[in-house]
Amino acid sequence: MLKKVIGDATLYHGKMEDVIPTIQFDHIFSDPPYLYIKTHDFDKEFDEQLLFENAKRILPDNGFIALFGRGTSFYRWNTCLADMGFVFKEELVWDKRYTTAPCIALSRIHETVSLHTKKNGKIRRSKVPYIEQKQFDLESIINDIKRIKSAINSEAGLNKIKDYLQNGNYFTEDNRTDKHCVSQQPGILHPDRANATIKSISGGMNERSLIHYSEKSILEIGADHYKNEHPTEKPVRLAERIIALISDPGDTIYDPFMGSGAFGVACINTGRKYIGSEISQEYFDIACRRIKEAYRQPQLSEVRNA
Numbered sequence: 001m002l003k004k005v006i007g008d009a010t011l012y013h014g015k016m017e018d019v020i021p022t023i024q025f026d027h028i029f030s031d032p033p034y035l036y037i038k039t040h041d042f043d044k045e046f047d048e049q050l051l052f053e054n055a056k057r058i059l060p061d062n063g064f065i066a067l068f069g070r071g072t073s074f075y076r077w078n079t080c081l082a083d084m085g086f087v088f089k090e091e092l093v094w095d096k097r098y099t100t101a102p103c104i105a106l107s108r109i110h111e112t113v114s115l116h117t118k119k120n121g122k123i124r125r126s127k128v129p130y131i132e133q134k135q136f137d138l139e140s141i142i143n144d145i146k147r148i149k150s151a152i153n154s155e156a157g158l159n160k161i162k163d164y165l166q167n168g169n170y171f172t173e174d175n176r177t178d179k180h181c182v183s184q185q186p187g188i189l190h191p192d193r194a195n196a197t198i199k200s201i202s203g204g205m206n207e208r209s210l211i212h213y214s215e216k217s218i219l220e221i222g223a224d225h226y227k228n229e230h231p232t233e234k235p236v237r238l239a240e241r242i243i244a245l246i247s248d249p250g251d252t253i254y255d256p257f258m259g260s261g262a263f264g265v266a267c268i269n270t271g272r273k274y275i276g277s278e279i280s281q282e283y284f285d286i287a288c289r290r291i292k293e294a295y296r297q298p299q300l301s302e303v304r305n306a
């Protein structure tokens, strides 16, 4: 088992089964072999029981285990975690908007991720930049602009917007002043919704369970690191957004099935410590290179915990 330390990242060339008993971490975030194309080297079975038992032993009570997955194995992992006393918190759907297997009858354009905590972990409130959250939804952006335009056409609306911009006062439907409250209920008064929109544009929007993210987006945010160096590689930006939901800067995240190291790059970009293990020499080398490169690059990606 070879160990390489690069900044706050520790990378093992070895099997998860040999690495996990020897390390400490706060959370697990991984994209395990889905066990769908077992003829491929990267999709081999692993010792699920050993992974989950060690996760239970090592994770702090507020630690998370977040797993990508598909089909039977994904449902089995989730059931297994629940049977072991982990608490299911949420399910995320990544809307890829394209398929990686165009020949199959039903084009699969999404991936699922489940979030479990060992005991009492809380999903963080995470703000995503306005344009990034709205990508693919031009109509909704246009409606927001119209709402602001119509609000500033009335003196009352203009004053409310000024009050928000100058003093941070934000009025909800029942006229409660609450600097921290964003209400987007249907029926809320126009100027209030205009203020909510301005607030979202300046401070970002809450993360959602359905994440639209594609490297083919026309509205890319910052640098897209998606390089396709692994057949099942996940975008770094997607990983950053999931990491922001389950952890805080300074936490240590273990990725037992590191592949090309996308989650390691995401950890570095968001100020988390990273441990990864990878069985294949080829992918281990790629992960080492990408993580070194990530340390050399300016931090362009933005993830904010509100």
Ligand SMILES: C[S@@+](CC[C@H](N)C(=O)[O-])C[C@H]1O[C@@H](n2cnc3c(N)ncnc32)[C@H](O)[C@@H]1O
Residues within 6 Å of the ligand: 014, 015, 016, 017, 031, 032, 033, 034, 041, 042, 043, 044, 045, 046, 047, 230, 232, 233, 234, 235, 256, 257, 258, 259, 260, 261, 262, 263, 277, 278, 279, 280, 283
């Ligand atoms: C689904 S891929 C991960 C892809 C990664 N998320 C990325 O973006 O590049 C799973 C990886 O786990 C590795 N792997 C499979 N079984 C393993 C084991 N028992 N221990 C460590 N790595 C393993 C495979 O070689 C493969 O690269």
